[in-house]
Amino acid sequence: MISVSTEYMDIGRIAESGQCFRMERAADERSYEIVAGSRMVRATPADGEYLLDCDENTFNAFWKDYFDLGTDYSAFTDRIDRNDSYLTAAVKCGGGIRILRQDPWEMIVSFLISQQNNIKRIRRCISNISEKYGRKMARSDGSVYYAFPEPEPLAVLDEDALMECNLGYRSKYVVRAARDVCEGRFAPDSLTEMSCEQAREALLRLYGVGEKVADCICLFGLHHLSAFPVDTHIKQALAREYPDGFPFERYKGFEGVIQQYIFNYELVRK
């Protein structure tokens, strides 16, 4: 068991933030089951902290980095303009937010599915494709979960085959991306060598990837903190709170972190 303070990392808040679609409430309605690639960890809220049911080696080798626990977010939040009452309130309301370091391929598929879609259904779609095309995994306690699907089993499908998994018109986006990977036209691993701008350009060439989706992949799959995805909520918030323009310059290099605080704040206020 590993414990992490809620103030430092708030799993519940991150689960709502829409950056990860495989953080689901377990059957006990209290703990979260978090799946990343083919790994799974259970996080149980305790007194001001979360208990992760992994051993120290696994934590240090994987989850610590996954949750970006080596980064001090107060270095970001300390740079908020104190005269900016909106951002100040947003940061106050977003304690424990972190930008996860997730897998690029997983983020490509997840955010292709996310477009014109709601979080609840996105979760179900991803759960569906994982159960059907992901590897079945068994934990030592006997419980079962499904790894995120690799490109190979998806690449051989008919373009509309994933409609069966409820992806709707996004089915062909996912199948084509899988084919691009398997047939050598696109290498998700190569993205990690690129700058944010280079990766964005490469991603935009994928069918079904537009600017918003590309930015999400850069931020959550490549940890380019300068990526600033603008969805309808962010657009509305910026128009309402910053009619003369948002001060991007001030937050250069960690715009994406600020985006998460704004997004969370908007969600909480609804």
Add this chain to the structure above:
DNA sequence: TATCAGGCCCTAG
């Protein structure tokens, strides 16, 4: 019943 949810593609002008 209509609208829209964390968009993108494609076509017209």
Add this chain to the structure above:
DNA sequence: CTAGGGCCTGAT
């Protein structure tokens, strides 16, 4: 290059 219709599906 910009505007606008179409797109799967489920929730409200």
